Amino acid sequence: xxxxxxxxxxxxxxxxxxxxxxxxxxxxxxxxxxxxxxxxxxxxxxxxxxxxxxxxxxxxxxxxxxxxxxxxxxxxxxxxxxxxxxxxxxxxxxxxxxxxxxxxxxxxxxxxxxxxxxxxxxxxxxxxxxxxxxxxxxxxxxxxxxxxxxxxxxxxxxxxxxxxx
Numbered sequence: 001x002x003x004x005x006x007x008x009x010x011x012x013x014x015x016x017x018x019x020x021x022x023x024x025x026x027x028x029x030x031x032x033x034x035x036x037x038x039x040x041x042x043x044x045x046x047x048x049x050x051x052x053x054x055x056x057x058x059x060x061x062x063x064x065x066x067x068x069x070x071x072x073x074x075x076x077x078x079x080x081x082x083x084x085x086x087x088x089x090x091x092x093x094x095x096x097x098x099x100x101x102x103x104x105x106x107x108x109x110x111x112x113x114x115x116x117x118x119x120x121x122x123x124x125x126x127x128x129x130x131x132x133x134x135x136x137x138x139x140x141x142x143x144x145x146x147x148x149x150x151x152x153x154x155x156x157x158x159x160x161x162x163x164x165x
Contacts, residue, residue, distance in 0.1 A: 047109050050070045050162075051110060051146075051162060053069070053070060053162045054159070055068040055105075055159050056158050058155060058157070074092075074106065075107065076089055077089075077101060078152055078157065080100045080121075082098075087102070100119070101119075102119075102121060103115055103116040103152075105144065112144045114141070115141045116139070121153065122136075124150070124152075125142060125148055125149070126151065128145070128147040129147065133151055146159050
């Protein structure tokens with residue numbers, strides 16, 4: 001059968017032709033497998049990266065009070081002074097114990113989820129272009145997008161989306 005596929009190799013042995021076919025097929029399968037593994041790795045890596053670059057804390061008069069970079073972070077916490085006069089955005093790994101905790105944001109599969117802590121101070125969200133501010137219920141995760149505005153006491157929190165390079 002090999003002689004019909006490759007008539008110019010009639011003088012070579014069958015073993016060498018079979019060996020060449022096997023070696024080529026192994027290389028092709030290895031190349032296909034490595035491409036599939038690279039694609040899977042990039043897919044999971046993309047799912048664990050934040051689609052947002054920065055979180056801005058804006059005061060009641062419209063000035064940016066604080067900027068919190070999300071690069072390499074999986075979560076952040078929204079805190080404030082016990083009297084409710086100031087709001088802070090902190091790293092979840094190092095929260096201060098003398099502050100009131102409003103809520104936490106966690107990155108899950110490329111989506112940020114906002115979760116309000118149960119308490120007396122409300123945490124609200126205005127979704128996209130809507131004019132209604134929804135008060136978040138405690139311990140229920142809400143997905144946050146770059147069009148959403150999070151309201152905490154007298155401050156607003158917005159997210160800036162990354163732009164592809």
